Each structure stands twice: as structure tokens, then as C-alpha cells.
Amino acid sequence: MASSSDTVNKLFEQGRTKIWPPGSLEEKVQNLVKTWEIEMFHKLSSCNYKSVKLDTYTTNINGMKPLTIEEKRRIGGGYNNFMQTSLPEELRGYDPTQETADTSHVAFTTAFCRIL
Structure with missing residues (x-):
């Protein structure tokens, strides 16, 4: 496998x-x-x-507050980091606060079909 x-x-x-x-x-x-x-x-x-240099690395997306590695991991890592938003909950098509690293990975890796 x-x-x-x-x-x-x-x-x-x-x-x-x-x-x-x-x-x-x-x-x-x-x-x-x-x-x-x-x-x-x-x-x-x-x-x-x-x-990356862990003691200085930060990332921010869409004008949100910069996140350290540990903050990024707490919100579910990877794709959830990219989907942080200040939109009201009722307007969110995807709510990163309701997703985990695993569920966000599945959502994003299956969102687009792959033609092989």
C-alpha cells in the first residue's frame, strides 16, 4: 500500500x-x-x-490576525488556517470553527474532481 x-x-x-x-x-x-x-x-x-524558523514564524490570511505555529495547530492546522474569516456565522459557506484538521483536509482534497 x-x-x-x-x-x-x-x-x-x-x-x-x-x-x-x-x-x-x-x-x-x-x-x-x-x-x-x-x-x-x-x-x-x-x-x-x-x-520555517519556529520562534518567528507567523501566518495571516485575509487580513486576519497573524497566527503562530501553535495557534495554527489549535484551530485545526492546514486548510482551516486558510479559511479564517470575520464573516458572521450565518454567511459562512464553510465554518473553520466547526472543522478539525482531518475534516478540513477531506473537504478540500475532495472539493475538486481529479481526472486521471
């Missing part, structure tokens, strides 16, 4: 449109973004992160 990282790597390789020269800036950026995505969405402990 293939691991989720094997599946992600296979899909990445199938969908990529450019192979960067080894050691190029483009390849380094590509690898950094892939590492960041794995860490933010799949690693259970932030102490294992290599792509």
Missing part, C-alpha cells in the same frame, strides 16, 4: 510541466514549497519542521 507522501509525489510528477536543472534556484524553491506543504499539513509535531 502506497503512503500518502508516495501518492502526493506521484501526482506531483504526473502534473508537473517543468523539470528544473539540479541545484537551480527554481528547484530549490520547488523543494522548499513541497517541504513546507508536507510539514504544515502532515507532520504531527512542529518540532520536526525544517522549512
